Amino acid sequence: MDKLLKLLCEDARLPVETLATMTGDTPEGVAEKMQKMENDGTILGYRAVVDWDKADREMVESYIDLKIAPKKDFGFDEFAELVSQMPEVKSCTLMSGGSDISLVVEGRSFKDIALFVGRRLAPMESVISTATRFVLKTYKKQGHVVSATNTDYREMDI
Amino acid sequence: MEYKRLMSSQLQEIKPSGIRKYFSLAEEMGDCLSLGVGEPDFVTPWEVRRAGIESLDQGKTFYSANAGLRELRRQISLYLERAFSLRYDPDTETVVTVGGSEAIDMAMRTLLNPGDEVLLPTPCFVCYEPIAKMCGAKVTPLILKEENEFKLTAEELRKAITERTKILVLPFPSNPTGAVMGRSDLEQIAEVLKGTDIFVISDEIYSELTYGGDRHVSPASISDDMWARTVTVNGFSKSFAMTGWRLGYVCAPAPVTEQIVKMHQFAIMCAPTTAQYAGIVALRDCEDVVATMRDEYDIRRRFIVDGFNRIGLHCFEPRGAFYVFPSVESTGLTEEEFCEQLIRKKRVAVIPGTAFGPGGEGHVRVSYSYSIKHIKEALRRIGEFVNEL
Numbered sequence: 259m260d261k262l263l264k265l266l267c268e269d270a271r272l273p274v275e276t277l278a279t280m281t282g283d284t285p286e287g288v289a290e291k292m293q294k295m296e297n298d299g300t301i302l303g304y305r306a307v308v309d310w311d312k313a314d315r316e317m318v319e320s321y322i323d324l325k326i327a328p329k330k331d332f333g334f335d336e337f338a339e340l341v342s343q344m345p346e347v348k349s350c351t352l353m354s355g356g357s358d359i360s361l362v363v364e365g366r367s368f369k370d371i372a373l374f375v376g377r378r379l380a381p382m383e384s385v386i387s388t389a390t391r392f393v394l395k396t397y398k399k400q401g402h403v404v405s406a407t408n409t410d411y412r413e414m415d416i
Numbered sequence: 417m418e419y420k421r422l423m424s425s426q427l428q429e430i431k432p433s434g435i436r437k438y439f440s441l442a443e444e445m446g447d448c449l450s451l452g453v454g455e456p457d458f459v460t461p462w463e464v465r466r467a468g469i470e471s472l473d474q475g476k477t478f479y480s481a482n483a484g485l486r487e488l489r490r491q492i493s494l495y496l497e498r499a500f501s502l503r504y505d506p507d508t509e510t511v512v513t514v515g516g517s518e519a520i521d522m523a524m525r526t527l528l529n530p531g532d533e534v535l536l537p538t539p540c541f542v543c544y545e546p547i548a549k550m551c552g553a554k555v556t557p558l559i560l561k562e563e564n565e566f567k568l569t570a571e572e573l574r575k576a577i578t579e580r581t582k583i584l585v586l587p588f589p590s591n592p593t594g595a596v597m598g599r600s601d602l603e604q605i606a607e608v609l610k611g612t613d614i615f616v617i618s619d620e621i622y623s624e625l626t627y628g629g630d631r632h633v634s635p636a637s638i639s640d641d642m643w644a645r646t647v648t649v650n651g652f653s654k655s656f657a658m659t660g661w662r663l664g665y666v667c668a669p670a671p672v673t674e675q676i677v678k679m680h681q682f683a684i685m686c687a688p689t690t691a692q693y694a695g696i697v698a699l700r701d702c703e704d705v706v707a708t709m710r711d712e713y714d715i716r717r718r719f720i721v722d723g724f725n726r727i728g729l730h731c732f733e734p735r736g737a738f739y740v741f742p743s744v745e746s747t748g749l750t751e752e753e754f755c756e757q758l759i760r761k762k763r764v765a766v767i768p769g770t771a772f773g774p775g776g777e778g779h780v781r782v783s784y785s786y787s788i789k790h791i792k793e794a795l796r797r798i799g800e801f802v803n804e805l
Contacts, residue, residue: 265715269788279722280715412453 262291263300268401270304307400319348319364319393320371323357324379325386334358337384346374357389368392430546434771438755442765449794450765451782454591456657456738458712461705464656464698471693478689482681483673484512484665485692491699492665500623500634502648504667511676512665512687512695516621516651518680519666521547523617523647524583526675528553532582537568538773539741539781540587541619545773553582559775562732562743566595566775570604577608583615586635589622592772592781593741594717594734596626599633606635606642616646621664622737624655624706627714632736636667644669652691654737655706656698661691713738716784716791723795724782727802738785741769745778747805755780761804762797 261281265272274292278285295301310317326337334352338359342350349362365371375390396404420428435452442448459465483489489506496502504510513519520543528534530552536544538557545555558576560566573584586605588597597605609616616635623632636646651664664687666676680686717734724731724742731742744754751768758764769776784791 261711261715264711272788276719280718282718410457412455412457414453414455 262288263295266292266301266304307402309396309399309404311396311404316366317364318366318368318371319362319396321391321393322361322363322375322379323353323389323391324359324361325356325388326358326384327386329384332384337382341379341382344378346371346378426550426552430549433542435542435767438759438765438767438771441756441759442763445759445763448759448763448765449790449797451784451786451791451794452765452767453783453785454739455659455785456654456709457785457787458657458709460658460661460694461656461698461702463701464658464694467697468661468690468694471690476689476693480512480686480689480692482686483510483677484687485689485696488512488692488696488699489665491696492667495699496634496648496650496667500620500632501637502634502667503643504648505670508670509673510665510667511673511680512663512692513651513680514664514684514687515653515659515662516619516649516664517543518684518687519649519651519664520544520617520619522676522679522683523649523666523668523672524548524551524553525679526672527583527615527617527647529582531580533578533580535573535576535581535584535614536773537585537587537775539566539590539592539769539776539779540585540773541591542772544585544587544617544619548583554580556581557774560593560595562779565732566590566593566741567597567601568605569601570608573605573608577612577614581612581614583617584609585617585619587619589620589626589632589736591622591737592739592767592769592776593732594737594739595732596630596632596736597635598630599638602633602635602638602642606638609645610641614645616642618646618648620648620650622654623650625710625713625738626736627710627717628735630735647672652695652698656695656702657709658691658694658698661688661694663687663691663695713784716786716788719788720782720784720791720795723791724798727795727799729798729802738783740782740784741776741779742782743779747802749805751776751778751780758798758801762801764794764797764801766798 265277274285274288278288328334338350341347346363347361348364351360353360363371375388380388489510492510493504493506524547528551532553534548534553534555536555536557537560548555556576558572618635626632636643636648647668649666652658720740721731721733728746729742729744731740734740744751751770755766755768767781769779
């Protein structure tokens with residue numbers, strides 16, 4: 259992977275000057291590359307990775323697998339683009355295997371999500387079936403182990 | 417019992433490692449931010465840990481052959497040829513040891529007679545001198561200069577050779593300076609050694625950690641003459657983040673390894689078997705993991721060199737290992753004063769260069785085997801410390 263992208267994926271808050279030092283580039287060069295990747299959609303955004311159990315916010319996350327009946331002029335892409343516009347949908351992917359489209363949907367409660375599935379997704383013409391699974395506990399999120407304590411076990415200074 | 421009078425006088429004359437003092441001071445102060453450790457912060461790769469655990473699950477809990485598991489020696493031989501163009505027979509020229517440290521100990525005990533001289537480029541790792549002295553040898557330090565990028569020059573070597581010289585230690589990539597010796601540097605050293613009876617002990621424990629494109633060059637790969645006089649020491653600690661497993665190896669012409677195996681057999685029996693099974697997987701399957709760790713160290717290296725130069729502590733750009741060796745001369749403090757005051761005032765622990773021999777004067781060793789966040793905070797405190805002087 260591109261060194262700059264790798265660093266940004268680990269910590270997007272590093273200042274441009276630091277990123278330049280770390281990659282052996284100039285600050286102007288780094289800024290230009292970042293701008294280019296933002297413009298062409300390589301970089302879609304910069305977000306905090308949050309353990310919501312520790313934050314003061316009610317949040318339920320669910321994985322929803324959909325089976326779809328593609329129609330003429332309304333195939334997987336058209337369907338996926340449509341549901342991607344719903345604010346509750348945090349990610350939308352076309353999958354191999356048993357289901358076709360997989361969504362990550364966030365809501366304030368189980369009921370919220372159930373209503374979203376029942377009222378918004380299930381009635382859609384292309385949808386053959388839905389299977390909703392709720393996240394009970396997260397152990398690792400976007401590369402971060404949630405319960406990690408970062409203990410340094412090293413005892414020797416040699 | 418009058419312990420002092422009765423115990424080995426030779427051993428009692430040897431001073432304990434100079435690093436210990438600062439480690440103790442840091443412990444005493446508490447809540448210290450250390451940039452002192454000399455081992456990777458990465459955990460051993462997952463598949464290597466699994467291999468160790470599986471060997472235990474399968475009941476492989478016995479001694480191995482004295483020289484090590486045949487399959488591990490075969491993998492070592494293949495790896496050394498693949499990585500550094502070194503050719504060693506796994507059956508007669510390769511011995512698995514308890515870390516690189518045992519390999520150095522065994523090599524010195526095998527080669528030295530009392531009265532022999534050992535040429536030791538300094539600053540360097542702390543173990544060579546005490547081991548050589550315990551063998552009754554005299555150690556001649558070769559002071560490395562920053563203007564030569566802390567490399568050993570042919571001229572410095574030529575001047576130091578006497579008729580009693582038995583061993584030249586080549587500890588590159590270097591702990592503590594991060595210096596490396598390139599092919600042309602080693603060719604010049606080889607030229608000086610030609611026609612002499614001097615052995616080389618080449619400690620290549622950091623061989624996987626070189627930066628800037630050029631791979632490590634093994635002295636034994638330079639020529640047939642160098643191969644014949646070189647004892648190559650390497651191990652798993654730094655390359656594969658396996659310090660606690662205690663696994664290393666030594667390769668040399670068969671007459672030398674024959675004697676090393678004998679010593680190793682009487683003193684150690686064999687390296688830990690669990691570690692040996694893990695080592696097979698490390699050499700066979702972990703090239704990508706090693707590359708990832710190297711890339712990460714390289715990022716930190718650039719960050720920390722830049723950090724010290726910004727603070728005003730001139731920092732030579734190291735090409736290997738995971739240490740930087742900034743000069744503290746601009747502060748007007750000696751390296752020892754610098755380290756002691758830094759711990760006391762800002763609770764940051766670094767090691768004075770002189771803990772690694774007289775060549776370390778005016779410098780401190782700083783490890784970047786830490787997260788960027790940790791290094792950043794330590795640099796901030798060091799910056800404050802220097803500004804307040």
